[in-house]
């Protein structure tokens with residue numbers, strides 16, 4: 001069934017259709033997989049249009065924020081959670097994380113196929129957070145990047161403890177949350193961010209609101225959390 005348009009001022013044409021396909025009111029990973037599979041070939045182009053400022057929008061702003069908080073150690077091992085077409089990896093290389101040891105995970109095989117073409121990921125896994133226990137080892141990563149994942153009925157809040165599990169103590173989990181999702185009074189994502197700080201799983205070292213998809217009028221709250 002066609003979903004109503006949920007957020008953003010671009011509601012017509014191919015971008016409007018992209019919105020309606022990927023955004024929903026209730027979480028359903030099968031629906032999400034079908035939506036991203038459908039748009040994988042045009043995703044990069046859509047992102048450029050939604051950003052409208054010559055950047056890749058959410059990928060650009062989240063990786064830029066990441067680079068301000070995660071030191072560029074040699075041999076740094078990064079998990080790109082909800083890797084999509086792999087724009088995050090390209091952005092990290094451009095920001096000086098080179099050579100890069102980066103693993104990508106996504107629930108859409110067609111998005112992963114686009115990421116594979118870039119030839120910069122050490123491994124790409126077709127899996128759905130938080131069900132990544134058999135693929136990812138405890139304390140395996142120095143940092144987790146999740147750019148654009150926490151949106152309307154998208155990456156679930158239960159992905160966050162999984163990010164903590166796979167990050168070594170002292171490592172970082174860096175992610176964006178759509179501002180409208182963060183601001184909702186009953187937001188499970190916002191509650192989980194707080195709970196993980198209260199139970200000393202992580203310490204929030206930076207939190208900032210800023211541009212996300214400027215042409216579409218969408219902002220995000222960016223978080224850098226250090227795993228304790």
Ligand SMILES: C[S@@+](CC[C@H](N)C(=O)[O-])C[C@H]1O[C@@H](n2cnc3c(N)ncnc32)[C@H](O)[C@@H]1O
Pocket residue numbers: 029032033036058059081082083084085086087088105106107108111127128129130146147148149154155156159
């Ligand atoms: C908005 S896109 C962002 C892609 C990429 N990080 C970027 O910056 O361009 C969100 C991605 O997260 C993936 N995703 C959403 N929920 C997921 C989950 N529970 N597990 C794995 N991937 C997920 C989607 O398939 C999609 O490729």
